[in-house]
């Protein structure tokens with residue numbers, strides 16, 4: 046049975062406030078385990094404590110986009126510096142603002158390395174590092190599962206992912222997404238329909254969203270619950286918590302969402318969840 050480990054559940058930047066410690070302060074990183082290979086979705090600060098695994102030597106890191114909260118853990122990812130490990134980075138190629146050309150998933154790591162920004166540089170990487178540029182709706186077969194990318198609506202765009210496991214269960218990972226584009230919303234609903242687990246962006250409350258946060262690329266708890274109900278998913282997990290929200294604030298957002306879709310929880314750092322029917 047596949048498991049999901051929530052390693053980082055915060056959006057925008059890491060926080061170390063004791064009032065936020067219940068849900069956790071690290072930015073987005075989710076680990077998915079099935080067979081021999083290990084899969085991660087995003088590489089936020091939640092990825093930082095990960096050393097080279099003794100039991101795994103293949104690591105697949107799927108990036109939704111390259112905003113810093115989703116890549117800041119990559120330079121600290123232990124397996125990169127261990128011989129015998131293989132790390133593959135997946136993501137889109139995107140236009141760069143200050144340099145000519147484009148940036149892909151490998152650049153999201155390499156541009157963070159080297160003087161004067163980081164003590165280690167490319168020669169320190171001992172793993173076999175590969176990149177695979179992917180496009181929305183492309184499927185990547187892996188050991189025990191297939192990952193399917195989908196287009197989300199976000200400043201400079203992002204990808205969501207649906208993991209289709211060999212036992213027939215499915216988990217969808219949708220964050221850094223804002224509703225409001227009819228075509229993207231309709232396709233998203235089709236892609237997550239009947240998923241056993243939907244992990245979904247719920248950065249804002251409705252009053253917060255309505256007071257100046259339109260266009261920032263995120264959803265509300267109410268929208269996430271409404272989508273979960275409409276798409277008939279098994280379980281909804283709210284994530285990408287706003288870095289100003291305390292545990293109490295998030296509890297209230299979860300309760301509000303439960304009135305619309307009963308089987309809702311808030312993503313908590315360290316929690317391991319089984320994907321089952």
Ligand SMILES: [Zn+2]
Nearest residue numbers: 056057114221
């Ligand atoms: Zn983000």
Ligand SMILES: [Zn+2]
Nearest residue numbers: 110112199221
């Ligand atoms: Zn973002």
